Amino acid sequence: DADVTQTPRNRITKTGKRIMLECSQTKGHDRMYWYRQDPGLGLRLIYYSFDVKDINKGEISDGYSVSRQAQAKFSLSLESAIPNQTALYFCATSDTQQGAETQYFGPGTRLLVL
């Protein structure tokens, strides 16, 4: 079983719709991250969390919100989706007790906003 899972794996939505992407991990890590990936731009950090209910903005947080109600889960919401949010979204985890340096990624969610 995968240590970091994301649901859904693919999603098509319309402009203005609210959607939520879920991330779950069985690694027992305390830190979790959400990134988006666009062609040629690598991975950009949206939000991150160091513990339950701890929320921190990344470099591109506008238009997104997150929730960390449990250590194993970190959800990303698009309150009102727009076409330029079409991208590949990745969740990642890291462990403070292991130095928190290496981040482990989920398989990604491909989102298309029409």
Place this chain on the structure above:
Amino acid sequence: GESVGLHLPTLSVQEGDNSIINCAYSNSASDYFIWYKQESGKGPQFIIDIRSNMDKRQGQRVTVLLNKTVKHLSLQIAATQPGDSAVYFCAERRAAGNKLTFGGGTRVLVKP
């Protein structure tokens, strides 16, 4: 500004040859560097990392070299195999923080 970048967007390599992927960074405060491999349809997978107090680290068929003088990082893959075909990302971490800054990626294509 601070950035992590790659010199070559695509690298074609003959199977069995060695591959070298380069990465330039501009933040001299970065203390940790990491290479990820991303295959089509999958998330980035950790390959190897190196701290700024080292200049070389070896793994299985991979070697990372760090030249802090010119702010350059490279990943060497020995005896490249078809399974090495992927996009490779370098990332840096600034000291006293845990956020990683990623480069744009280099695609490696292994020719049979």
